[in-house]
Amino acid sequence: MAEAEGESLESWLNKATNPCNRQEDWEYIIGFCDQINKELEGPQIAVRLLAHKIQSPQEWEAVQALTVLEACMKNCGRRFHNEVGKFRFLNELIKVVSPKYLGDRVSEKVKTKVIELLYSWTLALPEESKIKDAYHMLKRQGIVHSDPQIPADRTLIPSPPPRPKNP
């Protein structure tokens, strides 16, 4: 078990999205989530780092980054939701799926996952109105044709952290 001592958000994310990982490594994913919760500006820094990884030309790195993003949405609470709910971050996701930006160079798997995440957040976080604006814009542009089917285990149901800490 690696300990968080001396680890930064960037080092956790590099480990969690390492293209050499044979499968998603939840120790690092949860380590990243925990680090966000520890740092004053954790969510702001984290979304910037995540946007960069999600735009990786390496599909596996981008897919892992999207899994990390999904985990953060479940485990990092309102502070993180607020950052994701800003156009500054949403625009980075839009770039991934839009042919006007990176869309032509991004795999279908990554684009599908981005659209699924956006749609699931429009349902789970109606108070984050910019997420809806972004999603509806993608529909108007014909980038999203119909709402995706979200598997039951992928909906954003707020859950208690997997490793509750005793103060």
Next chain:
Amino acid sequence: LGEESEERDDHLLPM
């Protein structure tokens, strides 16, 4: 004030 100006600067990507 900072938050207000951040809100003003937060725009959807032009398509």
